Amino acid sequence: MDEFAPLDCLLPSGKQKICLVILNQPIDERYFHVLWSKAKIRACADGGANHLYRLTEGRRESFLPDYINGDFDSILPEVKAFYTQKKCKLMETPDQDLTDFTKCLAIMVEEIKAQKLQIDTIVTLGGLGGRFDQIMATLETLFHAQKMTDLPVVVLQDRSLAVLLQEGRQHHLNVNTGLEGKWCSLVPVGSTCLTTTSGLKWNLVWAPQRSRWWSGPPE
Amino acid sequence: MDEFAPLDCLLPSGKQKICLVILNQPIDERYFHVLWSKAKIRACADGGANHLYRLTEGRRESFLPDYINGDFDSILPEVKAFYTQKKCKLMETPDQDLTDFTKCLAIMVEEIKAQKLQIDTIVTLGGLGGRFDQIMATLETLFHAQKMTDLPVVVLQDRSLAVLLQEGRQHHLNVNTGLEGKWCSLVPVGSTCLTTTSGLKWNLDNQVLAFGQLVSTSNTYEDHDPKGGRKPVTVTTDKPLLWSMGIKPL
Secondary structure (H helix, E strand, O other), X not given: OOXXXXXXXXXXXXXXXXXXXXXXXXXXXXXXXHHHHHOOOEEEEOOHHHHHHHXXXXXXXXXXXXXXXXXXXXXXXXXXXXXXXXXXXXXXOOOOOOOXXXXXXXXXXXXXXXXXXXXXXXXXXXXXXXXXXXXXXXXXXXXXXXXXXXOXXXXXXXXXXXXXXXXXXXXXXXXXXXXXXXXXXXOOXXXXXXXXXXXXXXEEEEEHHHOEEEEEOOO | OOEEOXXXXXXXXXXXXXXXXXXXXXXXXXXXXXXXXXXXXXXEEOOHHHHHHHHOOOOHHHOOOOEEEEOOOOOOHHHHHHHHHOOOEEEEOOOOOOOHHHHHHHHHHHHHHHOOOOOOEEEEEOOOOOOHHHHHHHHHHHHHHHHHOOOOEEEEEOOEEEEEEXXXXXXXXXXXXXXXXXXXXXXXXXXXXXXXXXXEOOOOOOEEEEOOOEOEEEEOEOOOOOOOOOOOXXXXXXXXXXXXXXXXXX
8 A cells, every 4th residue: 555654745855746835824934945846836825925925035036826816805915916916826716615725725636637747745834723713624625625636635834734534545654754743643523533543652443352442552 | 591702701891700721832911811810710731830930920929820730741840840839739640541631621620619619611721722633632622521511611822712512502602792803613523513503694504514514614793783782693503513713802
């Protein structure tokens, strides 16, 4: 079975071919440079453009996104004007039922197809901090993403990474990049999840002698 | 039906009698002073004590928590020594299956009973930011809390508030304190929720909220006559449902 290394995207020598989405949260500069240089397509969802603009002050022309989408209620007028003038694609996506992030991914999936690119992962900067409902909206987008593409959508902010694991297959997560922090977590955000793991300190296993699912270190 | 005003706790003139839990996140100073002065019991969960210690530099003796619990893997030695020396109750709770926050609430519920206090709300500072698994753990604690007490457990950080609404009753949320920010949200974090609401800009009419289907974020309050106040938001749900809302800058 194929392995997936969630933190490969942050390794300069990493193998994954990625696309990058920037959301409306402060950008981790260290992550930004690795990801931007590797990404085949780079996009901002609405206010993400403000953060890109601020971070790249003095050399903005070297960091132009391929497109910026959104209902444009967060992007600052000066930022919008700048990227428009630099001929970045600005795509107004006013649909109120879907978030800017979801729509950004939809466009990304289309662009990958249209350009016939070989992509392994879509990486997102931001989404795990700030307004609490927006954090929840990020999780919702990850569910929608699974209907749009088979590509993993990885979300990074500060020192956390999140990715939604699909049902029905065994995932092999390579956690050997050297960038792994000490904690990890499995959270059933949408529904209850019947789960089996290996490789964790506290694995989830079916313990027949106890007739129940059990979480704990190996006996 | 009784109304519940989630942001009453931040009103100096608010009516709710509260207890306070401080978690291991930067403390919003403006919230801290209002909450600390009102709270009948004040506690820190492990590293929450570090933040209290730092914030109250110069007058720490005036801000001693009633207890600090945890497995003590986050509290700094100097902080632990200080509060021990000041005779705060330090309660080591090493159980690895429950988080420091959950255990802090369990102790809080016991203390409220033991002291026969009349309390309306347990307010928590922190829990909605930082390490992502810890944010998820906060939500898990809110589920456990519902088995421990009928008291609402409100969580505040930065400019967000979250509270888990119980199943099986109609909630009347007073959103007229003047501290409400413009957004609000209903998120079915544990399971699908059959939901009906009123008072929101985008209401739900016996609809299923579910991840991947419909989740209410970036919602807001229905327009109201500026001379009158907002009508309460009502929410009915068949499973615990997470309400969150924005807080205006104080």
